[in-house]
Amino acid sequence: MSEATHESKQRLLDAALTVIRAKGYSAARVDDICDAAGLTKGSFFHHFKNKEELAVAAAEYWACTTGKFFASAPYHDAADPLDRVLGYIDFRSAIIQGDLPDYTCLIGTMVQEQYDSNPAIREACERCIYGHAAELAKDIDLAKARYVPDADWNAMDLAVYSQAVIQGAFIVAKARLSMDVALASVSHLRRYIEFLFSHPKGKA
Known part of the structure; x- marks a missing residue:
């Protein structure tokens, strides 16, 4: 891939992250993404067959970018x-x-809309969420072995739960148009994790 071709594809992906997080997948038009990227529709269709293919690529790009x-x-x-x-x-x-749109998640935004109607997008979002959770689970597993080895929960479940709380916090923040509720939810998540590691059986 030439440097110019690679640059135009990345510009479209970056634009997709911005536009979809702001508008949602369904409302985001190819024209909107092209305008945000400063590229023509011809350039778009050189790289992607349709908006769905872009969305799957954007999910993978998001996973790579946020992973780093x-x-x-x-x-x-x-x-x-x-x-x-x-x-x-x-x-x-x-x-x-x-x-x-600056702090909410592309993956959460897309999967809420497309989980039933678009399997390719749902699967791309699932890979991203579970891949991110798996990285967190590595440290949770080490901490569990050190502090609460007999606790009746497993590291991956807690890692996925943390993502459920964070994604839910973004949804409520959108409903209330306020980041304060998201911050409060993440603060409660911290308290819950502290509780789990201070109680050997992980139970109230």
Whole structure:
């Protein structure tokens, strides 16, 4: 792929992240994405057959981009795995800033709309969510082994639960048009995780 071709494809992907997070998948038109990218529809159809193919590529691009972003985050520097888990939650809270489209999730936005009508998009979103959760589960598993080895829950379930809380926080933030509710929800998630690691059986 030539440098110019690669650049135009990346511009379309970046534009898709912006437009879909702001408008939703259904309302986002190919024309909107092309306008945001500063490219023609001819360029769009050179790279993608249709909006669905772009959405699947955008989900993969989002997973790659955010994966690098989280991999370089400072919470990884903590020696204690529980500090890394709590640091991850604190980091998620710290990046909730700006306007709603700036901090809400492309994946959550698309899968809410397309889970039943578009299997390819749903599967791409599932891979992204579970791939991200699997990375967090590595530290949760180490922390569980150190602090609550007999607890009756598993690391991957807790990692997926954390994503459910964060995605739900974004939904309620959209409903209320306020980041405050999202921040409060993530704060409660932190308290819950602290509770689990302070109770050997993980039960109230």
